[in-house]
Amino acid sequence: MLLGAIADDLTGATDLALTLSRGGMRTVQVVGTPKSPMDLASVDAVVVALKSRTIPAAEAIALSSEAAAWLKANGTRQFLFKYCSTFDSTASGNIGPVGDALLEQLEAKLTIACPAFPTNKRTIYQGHLFVGDQLLSDSPMKDHPLTPMRDANLMRVLGAQTRHKVGLLPFAIVNAGVAAIRASYEQAIAEGLRYLVVDAITDQHLRDIGEASADFTLITGGSGIALGLPENFRRAGLLPHDVATATLQAPAGLPVILAGSCSAMTREQVAQAQEAGIASFRIDPLAVAEKKITAATIVDWVTAHASTAKPALVYSSADPAEVLAIQEKLGRQAAGDMVEHLLGETAKELAARGFSRFVVAGGETSGAVVAALGVEALRIGPEIDPGVPWTTSLQGRPLALALKSGNFGAPDFFLKAWKVLA
Known part of the structure; x- marks a missing residue:
């Protein structure tokens, strides 16, 4: 190596x-x-x-x-x-x-x-x-x-x-x-x-x-x-001169977008997706803390609103003032951990219901989702935007995952990611 x-x-x-x-x-x-x-x-x-x-x-x-x-x-x-x-x-x-x-x-x-x-x-x-x-x-x-x-x-x-x-x-x-x-x-x-x-x-x-x-x-x-x-x-003669283009065989199945990042770019991506008519479910961390929103609540909503042609969007993104207010009530680390765990459990239940194409926004959120899905290794596929490719799991049930850092991607990322899979 x-x-x-x-x-x-x-x-x-x-x-x-x-x-x-x-x-x-x-x-x-x-x-x-x-x-x-x-x-x-x-x-x-x-x-x-x-x-x-x-x-x-x-x-x-x-x-x-x-x-x-x-x-x-x-x-x-x-x-x-x-x-x-x-x-x-x-x-x-x-x-x-x-x-x-x-x-x-x-x-x-x-x-x-x-x-x-x-x-x-x-x-x-x-x-x-x-x-x-x-x-x-x-x-x-x-x-x-x-x-x-x-x-x-x-x-x-x-x-x-x-x-x-x-x-x-x-x-x-x-x-x-x-x-x-x-x-x-x-x-x-x-x-x-x-x-x-x-x-x-x-x-x-x-x-x-x-x-x-x-x-x-x-x-x-x-x-x-x-x-x-x-x-x-x-x-040094250790790599060939020909560079192969990355390809990806995406599994068939339902798509979903899970956005846990509160970055300015992710918030803009959420807004563009909503303007384009993508159904969206907003996670209120205070409602999660009070158990008014659970993974089962979200999974039922996503199942009712997603199709093979169009993903549903679940997001916890909020502006800095709102995030600060939530952190003051729940604690900085506790608020983030709670939402990440919820989105991880949501992804696990969605996979059990036939969802196999996931766009995930946020580094911490992506970590929680991949852990919940039990993914241990990934093959790198085609690029969607600079720094963000589609990937596929290398073991277990085939899954396609686009794991996006909160600040990465163009404003229309949530819309165009699926075209790369077509």
Whole structure:
């Protein structure tokens, strides 16, 4: 196996797996560290999807270290720790603590931190992360219910989470190309740095960074950092030059949309779906807490409103003020956990009733749904929007799943996703 990746949430793992697949790597995504042997003889890359972004740092370290040990035991040549392109985390972690643990476990002298994803308008300049033309701290991410990002300076954010020295590889050096980037790596090691926040505003920057990082044991970043990695293996004669197009044989069955994200983009996607006439059921967390809404309630409604031609939409998305009010009554973590569990149970019951095509919005929601469905591994299929492919389950009953990070996808994502399956 050439590349082994550890992703801190499910949708981010799928995004990364898509990038690697498009680069010509035969990629499998697994949900959690596999407990039984897997035949990886025909696999170039494995992405281990964890649910470690918002759990206590010690638990995130334990899960990530277990995944790294499994990947190492299966012959991985290079490791990638994948996190969100908006660097979702808190002052106490988990990017820094997990990165520190992996640095030591893999005996890596230096790594980079580069969450840039220009295609989705995530860029880094002078160490500051931008979402479109806004600083991260001015973007809707400042109101994220679990990981509000109110500082765009990645050196400062990462520096608060790690015990190691953090430096910057600035735009001028990145823009100068591969040789200049490599020289800066050598200088950083000589200065005792363990992390370099790396500027990137174009895909070419990411390809150059990837090429310069060919000898790194550990790389950290968003899925964009993987743009340049397959070519390294190709230059080394370890990958074929022909890149096959991803295909997917979707199972027949009923479709449904489950949206647990409260991001601005998911809210817009919900609104467009409703305007297009898709039947929708809104989950009120307070009603869930009072047991006025249950999985059975939702399943009965979806069954009555869905058809093979048109999905039904179940959503808990709400604007920041409403989310805050709910969190004040139920607790921040408790409110999210309750809705995720409900949507997971809903998905499980829908699958039992013949639903086999699921679009799921939100990283935490996707994790809950996949766990409830018992999906352990996914095959990557065609791309719907940048960073979001259709996937199919690799064991058990065939299921088609489109697992979308809350901020990803165009406003019409819920409408056009099904056309890719046709």
